[in-house]
Amino acid sequence: MPELPEVETTRRGIEPHVIGRAVRGLILRRADLRWPFPQALQNLIGERITVAERRAKYLLLHSRPGAALLHLGMSGSLRIVDAGLPPRLHDHVDIVLDDGRALRFNDPRRFGALLWQVAGEVHPLLQGLGLEPLGPDFSGEHLFALSRGKRTTVKVFLMDQAVVVGVGNIYAAESLFRAGIDPRREAGKVSLARYQRLADAVRDILAHAITRGGTTLRDFLNPEGEPGYFEQELQVYGREGLPCRVCGTPLRHATLGQRATVWCPRCQR
């Protein structure tokens, strides 16, 4: 489900509810999601949450001894609920706050994660991540430099979290459409000028999607329980066979890197 805009929407939704709150308790209704919940998570209890940070598609709830590190995987979501509200199916974890509410982590497919990052350290999962696409250093030059010699497709390259973070299957397709680049192109053969267009497209689309509250295809809801509206503006994702919104040509479909890929054969070269 969540790519960068959905994770950022989630972060903004929970931030006002968790900042300055102390953690009263942790309810773990199972022992793991993608990985076992570490014992060190108990360090959060009694501590005050100081910062709600997003890095790539991870969320970090910082406290004095360390941070709870969350990943929403394909189907995870967070909600702010009254702590007494009975849990529903796949509500795996509650972080209970001192105001009678709780941050509730729901994840049907259980590809998500809840881990612990010791204060002053960087969790191994966060090491080796690429640039933030909305940060100051992300650029066409960066994409161009890292892509030299790469035989993979430009779409798979763009979704490599070691290159640039936060771009998943939806936004990769949309960005390549905006930049006019055929997703099947060999990454190492795309020109600097085209990577500059692509970097601009990634930045613009992600930033705009955040203002729309993300993309709700089936079940993404922000922590207030509201959907996102960016899907109304999707140009290619999920539209295979339908006419291109720009030129009317039927959109093509192929599988790249085991992911469904859609593009306009006329607008994207």
Place this chain on the structure above:
DNA sequence: CATCGGACCTGTTAGC
């Protein structure tokens, strides 16, 4: 090394 495929899960939908 870079690249590829399998694996981890459940829920929904398309197709027979």
Place this chain on the structure above:
DNA sequence: TGCTAACAGGTCCGAT
């Protein structure tokens, strides 16, 4: 209507 197969927003890890 009911069953089955395919597919879904992610990414780690092992094999090649």
